[in-house]
Amino acid sequence: xxxxxxxxxxxxxxxxxxxxxxxxxxxxxxxxxxxxxxxxxxxxxxxxxxxxxxxxxxxxxxxxxxxxxx
Numbered sequence: 001x002x003x004x005x006x007x008x009x010x011x012x013x014x015x016x017x018x019x020x021x022x023x024x025x026x027x028x029x030x031x032x033x034x035x036x037x038x039x040x041x042x043x044x045x046x047x048x049x050x051x052x053x054x055x056x057x058x059x060x061x062x063x064x065x066x067x068x069x070x
Contacts, residue, residue, distance in 0.1 A: 008032065012036050040059075
């Protein structure tokens with residue numbers, strides 16, 4: 001079943017720099033999602049997908065997490 005491309009669909013991938021996360025990001029882009037990746041560590045620019053927003057925060061730091069997800 002093919003999904004209609006629609007940039008109004010948003011997807012937040014927590015751990016998007018890992019093996020499974022990268023595949024979710026790739027598939028989400030193919031489906032037309034607007035994607036944000038939340039990672040504990042900064043991701044090397046060579047590893048980043050075009051048109052994906054990359055956010056850096058540890059889930060334990062609730063104040064920073066709240067701020068960047070606004």
